[in-house]
Amino acid sequence: MSFCTYNLPLRVWFLFGFSEKDLESESASWVFLGSVSLQFLILVWLLEFHIAGFLALGAWLASLRENKLDGKVATVIGGASGIGEATARHFINHGACAVVIADIQDEKQNVAASICSDRCTYIHYDVTDKEQAKSLVESTVSMYGHLDVMFSNAGIFSSGTQTVLDFNFSVFNKLFAVNTRRMAACVKHAARAMKEGGVRGSIYSTASVSATHSLGFGTNYVMSKHAVLGLVRSASCMLAEDGIRVNRVLSGTVGTPFLCRSLGVEMEEMEKVVESRSKLKGVPTEKNVAETVAFLSSDKLEFLIGVDLAVDSLYVFPL
Numbered sequence: 001m002s003f004c005t006y007n008l009p010l011r012v013w014f015l016f017g018f019s020e021k022d023l024e025s026e027s028a029s030w031v032f033l034g035s036v037s038l039q040f041l042i043l044v045w046l047l048e049f050h051i052a053g054f055l056a057l058g059a060w061l062a063s064l065r066e067n068k069l070d071g072k073v074a075t076v077i078g079g080a081s082g083i084g085e086a087t088a089r090h091f092i093n094h095g096a097c098a099v100v101i102a103d104i105q106d107e108k109q110n111v112a113a114s115i116c117s118d119r120c121t122y123i124h125y126d127v128t129d130k131e132q133a134k135s136l137v138e139s140t141v142s143m144y145g146h147l148d149v150m151f152s153n154a155g156i157f158s159s160g161t162q163t164v165l166d167f168n169f170s171v172f173n174k175l176f177a178v179n180t181r182r183m184a185a186c187v188k189h190a191a192r193a194m195k196e197g198g199v200r201g202s203i204y205s206t207a208s209v210s211a212t213h214s215l216g217f218g219t220n221y222v223m224s225k226h227a228v229l230g231l232v233r234s235a236s237c238m239l240a241e242d243g244i245r246v247n248r249v250l251s252g253t254v255g256t257p258f259l260c261r262s263l264g265v266e267m268e269e270m271e272k273v274v275e276s277r278s279k280l281k282g283v284p285t286e287k288n289v290a291e292t293v294a295f296l297s298s299d300k301l302e303f304l305i306g307v308d309l310a311v312d313s314l315y316v317f318p319l
Ligand SMILES: NC(=O)c1ccc[n+]([C@@H]2O[C@H](COP(=O)([O-])OP(=O)(O)OC[C@H]3O[C@@H](n4cnc5c(N)ncnc54)[C@H](O)[C@@H]3O)[C@@H](O)[C@H]2O)c1
Pocket: 077, 078, 079, 080, 081, 082, 083, 084, 102, 103, 104, 105, 125, 126, 127, 128, 153, 154, 155, 156, 178, 206, 207, 208, 209, 251, 252, 253, 254, 255, 256, 257, 258, 259, 286
């Protein structure tokens, strides 16, 4: 029997590596049949492989979409640098419809345009002025219609060791105004706006290990962060029935100018210091914290409330 009886065009046989002459012998025809079947199986396998690949790609793209912050309006306090800036950028890159950066570093206000000229705005805002929290939230709502996320992140570390024995109360007052009172003012006005607008929003504070542990120095900083812990716990309980989630993102030692100032070292030296004192090798960056805030803000996590989510390399403070 010759497979030529199937009347396939000759060039198809050549495609499989057979000449017209080969096909005239019956044994060659069987080899040919085997070869065709094998190649057919390989083709099917490759196709399946591609289908699986396309399915995996589809699932991955879908998961990216799920994480998106589509339509969300966020305010990032202390967003001109460090963790705040990275978070504003991450929000815009993941579909937030608008981000307001509120900070005192007016010289860095073009950071908003560098993130996104039409969806990111800079507003001068000094957290130590209680009245400004109200007007900041009102401006955000009048510009963008509503407020979904309030990231209260501005923070300072005071100079001097500030041990209990050399405690300076004027430094203490300044630090509390920024690190603690600001959070209370932000939670109050953001929560009011969310409640009035019927928004199931999220409120965050950037916390630190200092909210639960002593550093061995910086008593005022440790006290300010402990106080924020009390506020977050109270607020998450009181605002839950309005669907507003209050959480803390606990930043470990993240390589920002803030950390350099706190450790009293330059940026290049900072990484070495952090690595040498961290259990988990490597230095977490502001991007790692930004991703965590964005993750928590997703509607997928509607029942994550009152948590302390740590982004940390298990830094061990020298005592
Ligand atoms: N970097 C770390 O290792 C680390 C660790 C734990 C907690 N944190 C916390 O993270 C937060 C952000 O710190 P960062 O590391 O990004 O530092 P950063 O200094 O880069 O950012 C802080 C921002 O807050 C702003 N700010 C300061 N005073 C303000 C005021 N009165 N009004 C408005 N804005 C003001 C600053 O201008 C700055 O843009 C702080 O609350 C800090 O306590 C940081």
